[in-house]
Amino acid sequence: MNRFLAMFTIALAALFASPAQADPADISAASRSVVRVVLAATDGDKVAFVGHGSGFAVAPDKIVTNAHVVEIARQEKSVVIGIVPSQGGTSYGGKVIAYSSGNDLALIQLQDGGRLPPMTIFGGPVADGADVVAIGYPGSVDRAQGLNLDDLINPMSPVKTRGSVSGGRSTKQFDTILHTAPIASGNSGGPLIDNCGRILGANSFGSLSDGNDAEFGFAVSSREILSFLRKAGVKVGLTATPCRSSADISLQEQRREAAARAKMEALQRAEKAKRQQAETKLRTTISQDIVTERENQMAVAALMLVLSLVAAGGAGYLMLRDQRTPAIGTAGGAALLLVGAILVFLSRPAFSEIDDRVAVAMKEQLPDDNGTNGGQNLATAGKYQCRLNPERSRITVSQTDSLDIDWTEGGCVNERTQYGRDGAKWSRIFVPNEEQTVTISSFDPTRAEFTTERYLLGLAAMTKAREIRKQYGNRACTTDEQALSDIAEMVKAIRTELPMQTNERLVYECEKLSQ
Incomplete structure (x- = not known):
């Protein structure tokens, strides 16, 4: 009945599952890389606002935007470019280092030591009707808020709007994506992303209706962006893996776990039946052996008793014949036979020994799995390909399609990084100073699985994680219990500050390499 209910619940979940929606954590992560591109004309001490657009980081110090956003800065030497991030308290200067009016793309080099978390470009096909999100700084929103120039040069969160792809329509001049995510003047150069926060295109222009802002948007496709960046010599993050929702992954893992449990239960039932059959056979054989042993020993005891009586009679006869010395010897032999008969009778196996003999025989024939690892093989020390x-x-x-690890049972990985106990797993958390990413790497010896969980955090969350990280030493491989406890506590402490959902989770299945 319980199995039926579990299967029924999974079936209902699959039946009523809604299409994957954009994960707020992924949209928030993408927003970290979006900037406002401000253009201002300088005349001595005077500064005049010229206009603005949007852009996004494709490398820590490089921003992609539309060519038409920065065109005036290339024509007028008095016009300077300012890059205003979405978070933090610092803005940066910018310089155009690549320009292509043919597909409306420009590349800006950040100045003043500026660094931003870069985005990843999706290089696979974009399906018709796919959900998309446009991120940028529409001027209509700025005007509605009554923002002035001082506000525009201070970091603030970009605006996100949702829509879908209308496939089969593109411009003649270059490859574009037609979509329904609302955009306005100021969105130019901002990214169009999928539900996982990957770049699908750069918003370029929209269709106009009665002079109002665009009802439909056109984004320069990722193919055009990749070609442009390749010519500019910029290496970018690229993936062609389709976006999958966290709910989809979670449901699939539940099904996998349920199937694994069902398989394990079936194996356990088969093992139990095998043991019961073996035990029944052994019990029958051992019972017969004990009955035979008892009968044999009782027969021996009876024979010894008869011989004892015969010897006693002989001793009496010799005494009557006045043969005292032989009579005493014969009487002693009779006594010994009597004692022996008693001992043999008393030492016959009891029926209560059947259980003990069956247990010993079962242990020899079918050694017990103590259940310490749920019937699975624990990963032992050595090198693994995952x-x-x-x-x-x-x-x-x-x-990363594969990785090699050198694992020791004390939690040391690759002879240099010490992991800490994390339930059934061993985990280590990495909080770099130069990136806005927290990574938790774990190895589960009971399953021989290595997992990597990545959290793409905002500045505030990243700063808090770094503060916690500073409280713990950078532990190399060690067997010191206090050091191992510190690593475990660090993982727990930082985890409490992380979002519930990871932005990325990679699962590696490992096999031990032959020595």
């Missing part, structure tokens, strides 16, 4: 299982992974910003 391969990514894309069906169990949520790949958003990166992809």
